[in-house]
Amino acid sequence: MAVQKKITRAEQKALRPIQILDAAFEEFVRSGFTGTRVEDIADRVGVTKGTVYVYFETKEKLFEAMINHFSVPFHELLGITEGLSGNATDRLLSILGLLYEQIAEDRTTRELTRLVIAEGHRFPDLIDRHHDQFIEPIIAKVDALILEGVASGEFREIPVEFSEIVVAPILTTTVLRLIFDDRRVPTPNKEAFLRAYFDLLLNGLLAKPH
């Protein structure tokens, strides 16, 4: 038994919405928006449905609030990368490594991706936010680094309008883990995967480039 710290009513009240959002995340991930019952969310917190409606007007609003709550600002991560030093190659690999950790290996981000794919039709704003906060900044950052590398002579000239090709192994790992969840496709060993990914990205398949 963990020692229960005594909690005041005000503290409990302040905690409730977060408990509900956490529970909502788990239930919406398990069953999707329509398949989730508000009562399942309440049960998981240990309260009744009425309490949920004290804090959130509707199931829709709760879903949106949950997505916002878990969409941790990605620019923090991209901010870290501002401080990186080294040539374009080193900085590109650093960022791709961070993205791999943050996207492919982090369960929350992975499941958010599932919800974006599954429920995007029902919540168009979700798609726009996801694009503006995740996809666009990542692509822009990778674009910029590739152009730097080209300018410095490190990289060959490659068409920058397809730089999603560069990050593709990260999204692919995310999606494969989402679908198979360690059941049929083994979770890759991080170091070995990144080594193979970076080696192929930098040097290509061919023994003798033409």
Added chain:
Amino acid sequence: MAVQKKITRAEQKALRPIQILDAAFEEFVRSGFTGTRVEDIADRVGVTKGTVYVYFETKEKLFEAMINHFSVPFHELLGITEGLSGNATDRLLSILGLLYEQIAEDRTTRELTRLVIAEGHRFPDLIDRHHDQFIEPIIAKVDALILEGVASGEFREIPVEFSEIVVAPILTTTVLRLIFDDRRVPTPNKEAFLRAYFDLLLNGLLAKPH
């Protein structure tokens, strides 16, 4: 007005299940399993709910039948590739090109991917089938071709346990189109995309390989 060919009752009867499966695909894609009403499917065909239940026992069975109906055997495609000639490089690129057409550019396959991601929890068999019929054969084929290329001296030695890295741009394009559906992320021009993809895959980023 199109000329309506007179249709016998037997012909109509034979047609019904297919009409229902087509309608089910559209509705399940639009709203997911739980969000779709059997009556919506019936409306789309122009019949009533009762008729749907003449042909399919339950909503679950209808969903599964729909998935089976649209999961066109992928080994046909992989079969085509048996007849390919040329060195390992040419054959690998041919297959990747075919996969791009079949997966990223084909709306049906794309939306099936959405359903696998969104409804996989509810239909575990679906995941297993998808793995056995799609993922595993593709990976096996690419593995085999890479090993051939290594054996013939065309390719450098790369760890074959990560050959999903090689096909990643295809799945990534699929998923990005699934999420943004031409709205925020432009549909790539096929030829230009494949050129960039293959160039990067074969030669890598670096100007001077190390």
Added chain:
DNA sequence: TATAATTGACTGACGTATTAGTCAATGAAA
């Protein structure tokens, strides 16, 4: 060919179950 009998695909109202959202009552903390 014309008419009657039969079939069976389809209907749509209905039973049952589920669930989103409400609100007057409650009881524990302050």
Added chain:
DNA sequence: TTTCATTGACTAATACGTCAGTCAATTATA
């Protein structure tokens, strides 16, 4: 004693699945 977070029974709406009945297409008969 007062406050207010929580309750849980209730309403209204929705949707799955059923089935007795209908009527148009088909076949048999005159």
